[in-house]
Amino acid sequence: MSRTGGRLRRWWHRQSLRTRLTVIAATAIAVSVFAAFQVASELLDWELRSTAEEQLRADSRVLAANAERAGLAQVQLPPYPGSGLLMRVVLADGSVRVPDGQPSLPPVSEGAGLVVQGVSAELMESGDSDDDGYLVYTLRVADGAVQVVRVADDSSVNRFGLGMLLIGLLCVVCGGLVGRAVARTGLAPIDRLTAAAVRVARTRDLDAGIPDEGGGEIRQLIRSINDMLAALRDSRQAQRLLAEDAAHELKTPLTSLRLNIELLIRLDRRGTLDSALPSESRSRLLNDLGGQVAELSTLVAELTDLARGDVGDENTELLDFADVVVAAATQAGSRVPDVEVALDVSSVWVSGRPAALQRAVLNLVDNAGKWSPAGQPVQVRLRAEGAAAVLEVDDAGPGIDAADVPRVFDRFYRADSARALPGSGLGLSIVQRVVDAHGGRATVGRSARGGALLRVELPAARLIAGNDTAVR
The missing domain is CATH 3.30.450 (Beta-Lactamase)
Structure with a gap:
């Protein structure tokens, strides 16, 4: 049976x-x-x-x-x-x-x-x-x-x-x-929908939308598939733009690196390396090469992180945002010892991915450190405002021009005044992506010291008494 x-x-x-x-x-x-x-x-x-x-x-x-x-x-x-x-x-x-x-x-x-x-x-x-x-x-x-x-x-x-x-x-x-x-x-609309999906899969033409016909559940299904195609189309366009921007950004440091290395190789083959490049010039050239390699390594790491399109494979967990901010500030101090970070943080619990949040805070501190004058610390403040955790990072630099504010978080965007400084223009873009993934908001303004004030708001987690769970 x-x-x-x-x-x-x-x-x-x-x-x-x-x-x-x-x-x-x-x-x-x-x-x-x-x-x-x-x-x-x-x-x-x-x-x-x-x-x-x-x-x-x-x-x-x-x-x-x-x-x-x-x-x-x-x-x-x-x-x-x-x-x-x-x-x-x-x-x-x-x-x-x-x-x-x-x-x-x-x-x-x-x-x-x-x-x-x-x-x-x-x-x-x-x-x-x-x-x-x-x-x-x-x-x-x-x-x-x-x-x-x-x-x-x-x-x-x-x-x-x-x-x-x-x-x-x-x-x-x-x-x-x-x-x-x-x-x-x-099922005739389903048959036409299937044929359209097969056509899209065969031709890879994401611009060919499916005609909106039928009613009720059929129309809702067609609209959902069209929305999915639009999302795929936007994703493919974003990947294309990322590849084009990455190729453009990599071209200049790679060209400079290649020319400097070719110069060293050519002088070495001629046996005139010592005479053509005095010790001081050779040291300066090698330092430039090291700096360019470090800049390329940072750029490749940021490109890899950005190209993934998400905030990693971490699981969301309940964490004290103050611990993340302190860890990021400590890491920034070890990377650039000349930059002083002044912390004013209070405990605020959020639900998020710790590594992604720490990377975002680190990028904010690094960005502020590039503009802070000697003797002027980067101020990092964390507090709770209502149902949000508010992080503010400000510096005493020249600030951001009003014309540059709308594009601060765009990928590869660098203001004219920042062209001579190290960086790839991806740091704040990664911050924006991490904040968006956590349901927050990132804004830019002017600090009381005249520099830039970068502000991040994340939904705070409301702890349940006697329980380790939280409600966002």
Whole structure:
């Protein structure tokens, strides 16, 4: 049984949606017809039985009236007509009288005997003979009883059942055809949607949207797929722009690095390296090469981080943002010892990815450190404001020009005044991406010291007392 059920399930899952709808429609109609047949058969049987019982009562009253006038022992019984109604008279001593030529009837039942004895006035019984069912109505008359028997005729019920069966088969066939037609019509938008999706997959043309047709769930599905195609199109465009920008940004440091290395190789081959480049110039050139390699390494790391399109594979966890800020400030101090960082942080819990947040804070501190004059620390403040954790990083540098503010967080964007400083223009873009991924907001303004003020707002986590969980 289980094996058969498994085969049926596998067969069902292999069928198309159109075939499934057709089978479901035909099955539903078949079940409906069967239920209707059962109900109609019961109603018809009840109606026929009720009619037969009323007829038996009427016939027994006629016979009882005759028996009252002539007496049970002398009443004239009509000859048996050959079919239909059967009757008999039951006398007080238990003997019976039947019409001439009438077939034998079942023995007088115990219940009918009680009617003969006067315990009850009447009794309607049903039973089965050798060939057919029958109804027996016993009516008390004088010191005996009369009985009228009618053999049940199931021919009308059988004809009705045959008719219902034929009608049911016809309905099932018509239901299957109608279900097939409805499935074909209803799934036509799905077929066109599938064809469009196959075309997009084959041609890689994400600009070819799917026509918005149909209604309800179909239209919602088409719009969702169009939104997905638009997202893929934007992602591919962003990747193309990233590759173009990366190639442009890498071209200058790679060219400079290649020219300097070629110069060293050429002088070394000629044996004039020491004479052409004094020790001081050679040291300066090697330092430049080291700086360019470090800048390329930073640029490649930032490009790799940015090209992933997310904030890494970290799991989101509940953390104290103050710990992240302190760790980032400590890392920035170890990387650039000349930059002083002044911390003013308070504990604020957030739900986020610690490594990504630390990278964002580090980029903010590094950016401020490039502009801070000697003796002027980078001020880092963290506090809670309502339902947000607010981080502010400001410097005492020249600030950001109003024309540059809208593009501060764009990839590879560098203000004219920053062209001579080290950097790739990706640091603040990574900050923006991390903040967006955490549902926050990053803005830029002017600090009270005249420099730039970079502000980050993240949703704070509300701790539940006695529990380690948090609600954002």
